[in-house]
Amino acid sequence: MSEVDSFFKSAFSVDNVIFGFDGGDLKVLLIQRGAPPYKGKWALPGDLVYPNEDIDTAAERVLEQLTGLKGVYLEQVKAFGAVNRHPLGRVITIAYYSLVKTNDFQPTPASFAQSAQWHSVGTVEELAFDHNQILQSCLTQLKQKVRIAPIGFELLPPKFTLTELQHLYEAILETELDKRNFRKKILSMNVLHDLDEIQAGVAHRPAKLYQFDQERYTRFLEEGYTFDV
Amino acid sequence: MSEVDSFFKSAFSVDNVIFGFDGGDLKVLLIQRGAPPYKGKWALPGDLVYPNEDIDTAAERVLEQLTGLKGVYLEQVKAFGAVNRHPLGRVITIAYYSLVKTNDFQPTPASFAQSAQWHSVGTVEELAFDHNQILQSCLTQLKQKVRIAPIGFELLPPKFTLTELQHLYEAILETELDKRNFRKKILSMNVLHDLDEIQAGVAHRPAKLYQFDQERYTRFLEEGYTFDV
């Protein structure tokens, strides 16, 4: 084997940390590996990148195979490339995270998985490969990003209450927020559209429903507006 | 060729955006390519990752070959993996940036380069591959990071004046800062050690010299301190 060939004796994969929110905890969608190595262990969904496929496309493909979803929020975090991270060869992986609405689909284990299941981020067990480390990096990045960009909405249904939004931020940031201050701040950003609708069928005063106003946000961005929770 | 083999018909490289500061502009160290493709064009220093080499190690190696420096600030940004980003095959690259003190070395073109030279970040010409895009990503990340972590000091000599530090921040953040407010803020963080020394040989009132106090910063971090310019 020539020297150049040996450089090409390696592969790359993508791993996708799919975040969801069930109203209480921040969740991550894990698969149980259906093939060695680490058969039976929980892991992040991922796959090798096809030779003629962009890495972003590969990440979208992994997401779609597992959830059926297209066009959801997806962001690359970084590459993981320790020599021995994969027991069967040299495989560098590119980590992504996605934000999905848990009600939009039922996870269907893709070819590479025995099963797929939501796990609370706070109580994730030991995962295959270096996936705990990857999850941690994605979580750190999400925490930062959610404060400076209006991406939290990606985890909520199109219509939501302010309390739901607050609980989402509390779950992601792992902190408690003051109800009045949170509402004041989020409403003062002017990117929520008051739908003039209220919850139905709840055993308490029904809350108003809001919607994220993407158009208005885009317009504000052009004027130099910054989102900042 | 089997299907599995075709997955392994690819390589990965690292590219390292080496930032420096000359007192005025933020600089980036570019090489002029000595071999095809893009022979003669300016590019980011980079190299293929050896089969038995961690990607971080590869980035350190590229840096050392070009500068002779070890142990300097180095941070991964992200991977670039469009199918056609490299004209000769499928090559994914992992982008890093480093912060160096320009006075510590003279760049020596490594084997892969005809020459190496500092360029002002603001006036970088068209580079080889997708390197303009990579540079842009690293710059964006540096801008964010420099505000929340005391890494600016990595670009300055061990002893520096507050005005030099301010000019550095102005160059990175592409903004003007108020002298009094900047000094108040940076001194209130208590991570600068006043050396009780002053500049010599300047045709104006000599400035006091300061040093970044890494130990004190580390101690503060443990107490939950956050750096924030």
Added chain:
DNA sequence: TCAAAAGTGTTCTTATTACACCCATGG
């Protein structure tokens, strides 16, 4: 004595925090 950059405080404005009660609904 001039030019050039160093050094220094105060006021005003804005953002952040802390905090407690009444309201609407379903059971």
Added chain:
DNA sequence: CCATGGGTGTAATAAGAACACTTTTGA
């Protein structure tokens, strides 16, 4: 009528922004 979560305002404090003059040195 009770339990549950929804909804609201103000005062105190802290952080950020704006701003001008005196000092020290070398030429």
